Amino acid sequence: MTLILEAIGYGGWALHALVWLPVLGMLLVLRSEEESAKHVAFWWSLGVFVLSLGLWWAFEPGWGGMQLASSTPWIPAWGVDYALGVDGISLFMVLLTTFTTPLAILGSYRYIGKRQRAFYALMLLLEAGVVGVFLATDVFLFYVFFELTLVPMYFIVGIWGGERRIYAAIKFFLYTAFGSLLMLVGILYLFMKAKTMLGVPTFALAELLQVPLSGTEQLWLFSAFALAFSIKVPLFPLHTWLPDAHVEAPTPGSVVLAAVLLKMGTYGFLRFLLPLFPVASQHPTVVSVMMVLAVIGIVYAAWVAAVQPDAKKLVAYTSVAHMGFVVLGIFALTLNGIQGGLVVMISHGLSTGALFLLLGMLYERRHTREIEAFGGVGRVAPLFATAFVITALASIGLPGTSGFVGEFLALLGTFETHPTIAIVASAGVIFAAYYMLPMVQKVFFNALEKPENREMEDLSGRELVILTPLVALMILVGWHPTPILERMEPSIEVVLERVEEAAAPVMEAEMLPGSETSHAPETAPTTSSETD
């Protein structure tokens, strides 16, 4: 495989192709017939996925830096480069994106009735934007892609969404834009600092990492970046846009939103927040705040999910809970924690994506998502029930599924540094069973009372094609996570080293007012030195 890839010079053009092929596909879809648009979009995005698979082999597992990196000047006067690269953190995010997009498109065949060309064009544009976010190694370029993903999603929710689609679309847009624009000011601040220090303007992440920042500056910039990413994640209490957007979005929109768009936030934590502001990131107050918010998110979202009559809203809230585990794992600042966080990101992408697809299939059959409207569906649609149950169990985090690996590692990593928080968060896993299983029971088991449910069709061939790879991956990752973990590890080590390097100056008196809420052992000895 490696030989074939080398023969076609894969490493040289693959990343660019992954960003720009979807754009090309978008143009093709726009020029195709209204009826065939969906097929063009599906096959095209499948092709992009096949292409992206090459990354698995082209990627050197033992190396933590940026791979297949390339950089061309884009706006020389500002030092902006068109620079792409992939490492152990972004590799899986890219694969997740290219993997879910064709499935989401295939899953929307029956759902999207009107203006199909525009819809599939926007889906491909969205894919290009998200892949760009994960591959950009220039902060300016990252910001451009980060913002660019908003537009297609805004239209996808706003045009093809449910009853309150416009409200949901604009809320989604304004919330996210609010955070990212403040981040833009932070980026410019970093840029100005770098320009003063280096003498040349640059937005390259590797260069910006060299900029020394005082504790206060780090805290401010951390806040600006963290706000942007926390809204995207979304971290409690910034999550209120999510249930609206998820419920109103059409099935494929929800799938992409849950599977990849939310990951842009936690990815931002790992790629930018921790490396750029290591001092602020391990400040005990900051860590406590982030962790406590994550735990509140986990517990609160679980309780809110438990009382939702609408199955889609229930799943939307589970996103908040799962992403809480990711944030928890990341701010544990341990290898296990961050690895766990990343696996939860993958697992959540698979299981929640699949859940939204399944709910979309239910909706197509019955035109309702009320849990009460179903019951005993498992008897008439056994395949449907099987897929749903496995997915729900993966979502809960049953051992043997991907969810277990991720949540276990995240909690383990958290326990190493913050045992109390880890114990509270563990309760979240139990809550997950508490909200998910009754829903599964009410929909698929119980008595088959309602006559509408008797005629429920089982999964069609197309639907099986969508769900099989998702379910297979959930189980595969659950049983054999090592190939994933070993590819992530070096890159996570790089991030952690960077954080640990900054651990010595972190002890500056100004930075450590001494927080009681902290349990971080690595911050215990406080040596005072001169403040900035």
Added chain:
Amino acid sequence: MELDFSRQLHYVWALLPEIILCVWGMGVLIAGVSGPAHRGEDHAVSEDPAFGTGSGLGWVSLVGLLIAAFFNGWLYTLDEVGRGAVVAVDDFRLFANWIFLGGAALSILISFTYVYRNRLQAGEFFSLILFATAGMMFMAGARDLMLLFLGLEVMSIAVYALTAFNRRDRRGAEAGLKYFLLGAFATGFFLYGIALVYGATGSTNIDTIAAVVSGGRAREGFLTLGIALMTIGFAFKVSAVPFHMWTPDVYEGAPAPVTAFMSVGVKAAAFVAFIRVFLVGFESVSDQWYPVLWWLAAITMVGANLMALSQTNVKRMLAYSSVAHAGYLLVAVAAGNETAAAGMLFYLLVYTVMNVGAFAVVIGVAHQGEERLQIEDYSGFGRKRPELAVFLTIFLLSLAGFPGTGGFMGKIYLLQGAAESNLWYLATILVLTTVASYYYYLRVAWYMWMRETTSEDQHDLVVTPLPMKAALIIAVAVVLYLGIFPSSMMEFARAGVEGLGALGGGLLGVHP
């Protein structure tokens, strides 16, 4: 060729584009008066309004702009010796001239059918646009406050007349009167400010003023008062809050192509002159005016964006949006460094193109008249006229400063200028008000794409004749080009402000 201003003839060379425009404008005027429309003959000659009666004068005016543009390019070959002349021949002026000429050309392209359908006097209409453009160019080239005032008046009076141009439209008359009265008042302030500055420094030449002021030889009280009054005059012309009260009414009442023209041209001219007077002439006393501009910028951004949120008339919404953009540009004046000034030039260019583009679609939706300007009238537009709706969406995203469009690059440029002068609070206000602006720009988009038409034939009468199509395609191309490949234009804008500062130095920027 070197310009030697001791010889009168060299003034002609230095002012050739302006002179051409003025002469051309008079020619168009005379041709219009002696044309068939004025003899009371039947108006409708050709079905296609692009080639109907009076439209010939539009094409002729475009040729005039083209010739002026040619000589504007020729001016790059001339070297200015010393800076004692009344008129500047520097890259700053020439870059600004491109903006005015481009804005005027686009405005003429979108006004063909409008002029025809509303039976306006084509000769007067197009010649007034040419005169106003010449006035703007005088303002950009003025190195003397008197020439600046002259340019301001030439521009303003032409625009007052254009505002009230449709005699059959009451709102136009009202807007014209309002604009004229308030504008005359503001001009009074401005002129009085010039007089006081003259009293304080003994000169109206901006470079001499700079030398006197930085030498500490100016009379303090007079100077401060003069600067204050001139600030008011400029603030009125760029429509900064709280001197913006006229803007929504005038923008709503004026014929739509005129609104497009003045929202870009008048603003650009006023800002260019603003930069030259304040950052060159009064640079050394920036501590006096800087706080005022800081607050002007802040309240303009906040006030305009908040007021725009509740507008239901698209023309009014764009009026408040134009006030908001004045706020963003004021940030550049407050920052006052070279990056900010270059950013301002770049932004004015992008703003000209995207705003005229947006107005072009508005005119189309309004059936080339003044009806159907409510936001509800855009319902289902995306379904009926997808290509126009896509264009308008791009212009709105650019106005909102979204990545991929020139508006984004312009905003980043302005933000960088603010960052260089450490104006972090202003930068933060700029981005926060931008979030607010997303709402009202996107609202038009949601009406277009996410709502159904209210009646079946709602958008059947939307016409985009050939010249308007040309303007739209040019505008979209420029907006996207500057959004994706902004580099060369950025360098060009940067070159425009190099050597602009007092006595040939660079702009130092304001250091609060």
